[in-house]
Amino acid sequence: MTKSDDARAPTLGSVSEQRPAPQPPARPSAGIPAGRIFGVPLVVSPLWIVLVVIGTLAAPDVIRKYVSVGTGASYLVTLVLILLLYAAVLAHEASHVVVARAFGLRVRRVVLQLLGASTELLDEAQTPGREFLVAAVGPLTSVFLAGVAAAIGAHLADHSVGWLIASWMATTNGLVAAFNLLPGMPLDGGRLLRALLWHVTGDRMRGLLVAGWVGRVIAGLTALAAIVDPRFGTGDGSWAAFYLLVVAGFIWLNASLSIAQARVGAVIPGLSLSQLVRPALTVEAQLPLAEAVRRARAIGARALVVVDGRDRWAGIVSEAAVQAMPVDRQPWVSVSDLARPVEAGLVLSPGLTGADLMTAVQETPATEYLVAGSDGALQGVLARTDLIAALRAAGVR
Ligand SMILES: [Zn+2]
Numbered sequence: 022m023t024k025s026d027d028a029r030a031p032t033l034g035s036v037s038e039q040r041p042a043p044q045p046p047a048r049p050s051a052g053i054p055a056g057r058i059f060g061v062p063l064v065v066s067p068l069w070i071v072l073v074v075i076g077t078l079a080a081p082d083v084i085r086k087y088v089s090v091g092t093g094a095s096y097l098v099t100l101v102l103i104l105l106l107y108a109a110v111l112a113h114e115a116s117h118v119v120v121a122r123a124f125g126l127r128v129r130r131v132v133l134q135l136l137g138a139s140t141e142l143l144d145e146a147q148t149p150g151r152e153f154l155v156a157a158v159g160p161l162t163s164v165f166l167a168g169v170a171a172a173i174g175a176h177l178a179d180h181s182v183g184w185l186i187a188s189w190m191a192t193t194n195g196l197v198a199a200f201n202l203l204p205g206m207p208l209d210g211g212r213l214l215r216a217l218l219w220h221v222t223g224d225r226m227r228g229l230l231v232a233g234w235v236g237r238v239i240a241g242l243t244a245l246a247a248i249v250d251p252r253f254g255t256g257d258g259s260w261a262a263f264y265l266l267v268v269a270g271f272i273w274l275n276a277s278l279s280i281a282q283a284r285v286g287a288v289i290p291g292l293s294l295s296q297l298v299r300p301a302l303t304v305e306a307q308l309p310l311a312e313a314v315r316r317a318r319a320i321g322a323r324a325l326v327v328v329d330g331r332d333r334w335a336g337i338v339s340e341a342a343v344q345a346m347p348v349d350r351q352p353w354v355s356v357s358d359l360a361r362p363v364e365a366g367l368v369l370s371p372g373l374t375g376a377d378l379m380t381a382v383q384e385t386p387a388t389e390y391l392v393a394g395s396d397g398a399l400q401g402v403l404a405r406t407d408l409i410a411a412l413r414a415a416g417v418r
Contacts, residue, residue, distance in 0.1 A: 058115050058131050059122065066134040069107075076103050088185050098182060105186065106193050107133065109166050113197065114140045116162040117155060124151045135267075137197075139207075149220035149228075156212035160198040167194035205236030207275035230283035236276025244269035288415040294373040297408060298392045298401035299323040304356050306335060310343065311351035324402035326391060327360045336360025337367065337389045340404060361387065368393055371400045382408065 052064040081095035090098060114131045117140040121128055127143040146152035167190070174187030204210040211232040218228030247265035302322035304313045306329065313325050325338035335357070342359040361367070366385025371392050373381055382390070382405065390403040 052132065052134075055133070058111065059118050061118050061128045061140075062130040063111075064130055064132045066132070068135045069133050072135055073100075073103055073107075084185070088180055088182050090182065098185070102186065102189050105190060107138075109163065109190065109194050110138045110197065112166065113159045113162050113201075114138045116158040120158045121146075121155050124155065126155070145225075146216075149216040149225075152219065153213055153216035156209045156216065159209045160201050163194045163198035163201070167191045167198065170194065203239050204232070205234075205239040205272070205276055206232045206279035207236065207272065208239075211236050211276075211279070226283045226286040229279055229286065233276045233279035233283055236272055236279060240269045240273035240276060243272060285412065288412055289379055290375040291415070292375055292378055292408070292411060294369060294378050294392060294403060295371050295400075297403055297411060298371065299404060299407065301326045301391075301399065301402045303328045303399065305330075306357035306360075307355050309352050310346060310354045310356055310359065311348075313338075313356045314343065314351065324389065324404065325356055325360075326399060326402065327357050334363045334368075334391060334393075334399070336362050337387075337391060337402060339388055340406075341388060361389070363391060367391055369403060370395070378408075 052066040053070075055063045055065040057063060077096060077100045081092065081099050084090070084095045084098050084102075088098070111131070111133070118128050118131065121140070121142055124146065125144075126146060129141040129143045131138060131140050142155075146155055170187045170190035174184055174191060177184040177187060201208050202210040202213075204214040206212070206215070206229070214235060215225075215228035215232040218231055219225045222228065243265055247262045247269065300320075300322045301324035302313070302317045302320065303326045304316070306327050317323070317325060324340065325343075326334060327336040327338065329335040338356055338360045346354060346359070364385070366381070367387055367389075368391045369378075369381055371394055382403075388405050390405075392400045392403055394400060
């Protein structure tokens, strides 16, 4: 699968993106670095290693129902089956990486977790066609591997170890492909649906919103299956039910993230920095805070910018710090004590809109930004709280 920001969760093979959001969620803990795939960091969850150990210890009895091998050999065969499956899942992810990078999209990392793996993209595909291809190559790779395994298995003696490995690879890769083609986020099928809707409607975010809702439906049906008939006619019901419920929860969480991203994404193009800028008062560094606040109120300014002796911007006073300062102390504090020094990323061009504005704010996180034209004229201050309020007013939660 390919996955989001995110972000944020795995199943057997999907692609995510980190999209602009007012306050990006913290990334989950990374896990153990395990080398690189085509230059992209591979990270393995410690839980995955636990699963390999448990699977290797638990499955040999099952293995001996299919092939006649000794106890020791059955453990080895089990370990080989598990590692080959995950190698196949990594091949699925590597195919997402290769196609994404061929289109110039940056890949943050590939994560191998309890439920499978995910490829985390840092950029969005430029066109619906590219979105479609980045998503489609994963299930295609799994189908190809299933076909190769089935072809090899057909030439091997029934109930030989080689036959068992080939049958296992054919079945599991087929299941990985089928599961990932379910048409809801965060699965590859959800991205295919999104790309189709994007192509048809011309609206990238509408496609994401629909694919997110379909993902929630898939999560609901998966949970229902776990409760109604977890065995699907075979196996140990309680473990299968538990696994299905975990998968359902995973899909629900990530589908919900897609829905939230779609809502933010639909609002962002309408954002304009010029409509959010607060009038600011420039003050000298040593001016007492109480006097600066009095002057600002007198002219209706809602932000304070500190200038040095040569009239250059030296700092932006934090509104939160002013509010936290008791009124009776304000005469004894100079404005520079509450100011953040102005660095490159804190000066925004007044013409910024939409995604460019969100990107600028995310690249340099701060509570306040200077807004100044190319001629150096100060137009005011952007308060992050105003930006978030604008998103909330447009229905983003
Ligand atoms: Zn995938």
